[in-house]
Amino acid sequence: MSPRRPRIGVMGGTFDPVHHGHLVAASEAAARLDLDEVVFVPTGRPWLKHHKTVTSSEHRYLMTVIATASNPQFTVSRVDVDRPGVTYTVDTLRELRLERPDADLYFITGADAIEQILTWKDADKLWDMAHFVAVTRPGHHLSTEGLPADGVTMLEVPALAISSSDCRRRAGAGLPVWYLVPDGVVQYIAKHGLYRGLSDE
Numbered sequence: 746m747s748p749r750r751p752r753i754g755v756m757g758g759t760f761d762p763v764h765h766g767h768l769v770a771a772s773e774a775a776a777r778l779d780l781d782e783v784v785f786v787p788t789g790r791p792w793l794k795h796h797k798t799v800t801s802s803e804h805r806y807l808m809t810v811i812a813t814a815s816n817p818q819f820t821v822s823r824v825d826v827d828r829p830g831v832t833y834t835v836d837t838l839r840e841l842r843l844e845r846p847d848a849d850l851y852f853i854t855g856a857d858a859i860e861q862i863l864t865w866k867d868a869d870k871l872w873d874m875a876h877f878v879a880v881t882r883p884g885h886h887l888s889t890e891g892l893p894a895d896g897v898t899m900l901e902v903p904a905l906a907i908s909s910s911d912c913r914r915r916a917g918a919g920l921p922v923w924y925l926v927p928d929g930v931v932q933y934i935a936k937h938g939l940y941r942g943l944s945d946e
């Protein structure tokens with residue numbers, strides 16, 4: 746019998762900042778889908794966010810490294826941070842497949858993002874490059890119209906009640922973000938004065 750191909754989760758997100766909801770979602774996806782590893786991939790320049798202020802990719806990358814450091818199953822990739830221009834998932838998956846031709850990829854991200862997948866660059870190519878995992882808080886209905894039935898797995902994660910936008914608002918208003926983000930990320934945000942003076946988006 747041939748050995749089972751490695752199964753790698755690709756956790757795509759802006760991670761501005763990374764929080765415990767993301768970490769629980771990655772851990773839950775790994776357990777449910779029998780993943781060997783989860784690679785967090787912070788976006789470089791997120792698509793459709795030109796009008797918004799997004800924290801520099803280096804800060805977001807470093808916060809993700811700090812947040813995932815203690816889990817031997819988690820790693821962080823620079824593929825999106827280092828690729829110039831806007832981040833498209835088709836390019837992310839192409840690069841990761843070149844790095845790991847032996848593995849099956851499972852692209853994990855928020856259900857709100859997956860709902861828009863048909864508008865993504867080269868959407869028709871994505872289904873052959875990875876299986877998609879849409880993580881959401883319980884009760885959220887994902888509209889799967891037009892998506893291949895076997896291409897997307899839904900995963901409810903209660904910890905996703907935590908959101909990056911709420912963490913930013915809290916940090917901006919001087920409110921604590923302890924226990925919403927890992928301790929090292931709390932300290933990183935304070936050390937670099939991230940989100941200071943941010944009111945709303």
Ligand code: NAP
Binds near residue numbers: 767853
């Ligand atoms: P977003 O629109 O900022 O996020 C949509 C929702 O999903 C938010 O509620 C967000 O919560 C949540 N979310 C995002 N990433 C998540 C993750 N890994 N796990 C759990 N929840 C997550 O989405 P985005 O960050 O810009 O994009 C998500 C991924 O999709 C990225 O890898 C991005 O490159 C890709 N994408 C690709 C295209 C394209 O190829 N054209 C277009 C859009 C997105 P938080 O704010 O709390 O994270």
